Amino acid sequence: ENADPQKTAFVLRKAWTLYSVTPLYRFRRSRLSEYARLLSAFIAAEKQKGLAVEVGVELDIKVALSSLADLRGSELDQAALLVQLSSRSRASSKNSEDKLVWSGWFCSMFGDDLSENVPENFTCLPLFLTHGAESYTSLVGSWFQKTFDCCFRRLAISPLNLSWMVAMWAGYKLERAASAVELVFSVPRLSQPLDISYAIHPEDAKALWDTVQKTPGEITQGEVDVFMDCLCAHFHRHFKIHLSAAKLVKVSTGIASAHCDGIVKILHSQHLPGVLMLLTELAISQIQ
């Protein structure tokens, strides 16, 4: 659990798009370099077919697959798998550096619910996070689907789950001055879309959560409801608007932020396992 901060630094401060992935069939950790070659060839072939990603510039895409033993919850979890696509322009000199154009990683953080019920030959890495052009995501996704007979689905986050996240993250202790706790609501059924952004001082939010939470380390749905009800009641008192009738679309705290379309950004390495555990749980419930 004590992950090397250098190895996990790539996760922080990037907006990751989330997917749930069904278990991979006949995936072998020992064959990573072979898989990298096959994926590289697949991408090159698709580009030949005309599914070019960047027009005008001739780019060779280099694929690297690596295992991240530190990114897992328990010994029962599979180590995370990182896929990186780099480009080197053919025109530039041999010594020029590769430029990272896309990264994606598969992970399982305390995903026992899924892995304990799965037959042999299947590897469980239910959460897939991507950063980079959508076109590369679909290329990589197609190759994995064909090769390991798995299925990718965008992981949407419901308002119910977003409120769970903001309550949990607002309650974490922060060492220094952190950014505000922000909730963004979208108001339905209007001729022009209206978004309401509600920002709360992080200390106030934590103070509120501390009065609500009864057992440290444990969170119940009831406590999350009380936390959210207090925030909505406060807003109603000032603006006479019922936020509970609007749709919660994004939550943002000093720890991490999450959007209902399934996009997260993690800012603090200290809480990375907690955030990943929650996301793994969401991915698993979407699969089952």
Place this chain on the structure above:
Amino acid sequence: HLATSLPLPSERDHLRPRIDMVVFMIDIKSKYSLKNVETSLAHVDANFFLGKVCFLVTGVGRVNACSIETNAVCKLAEAYCSPVLFCELELEGIRAATAQRLLRMLQICAGHIPGVSALSFVSLMRSSNVD
């Protein structure tokens, strides 16, 4: 008759026909709708809870827009001894089927079906809980 909350305005009491059934609509995308229903329930006479009240949860087609736990709704319905129907109003087929179910229930509540009374709903619910 459609109302956004209870109690109904008293000015029109004398013009209102007899109420045979009350359907509380809860939008799964709106926590506010659940709260509204909870406060409105207090204004319903206890006699209605003998089979003349039903909860209708709408918007269940969009799982990712859930703002309410379905568990919470089921617990509420159990507490008030009334059935819950789940539907998606945006789908014409389900909308029509749900309307037909409600109409059938209304006919029974209004006493139009000989041999079946609203009390049957209550006993039907109890037996499914035992299972």
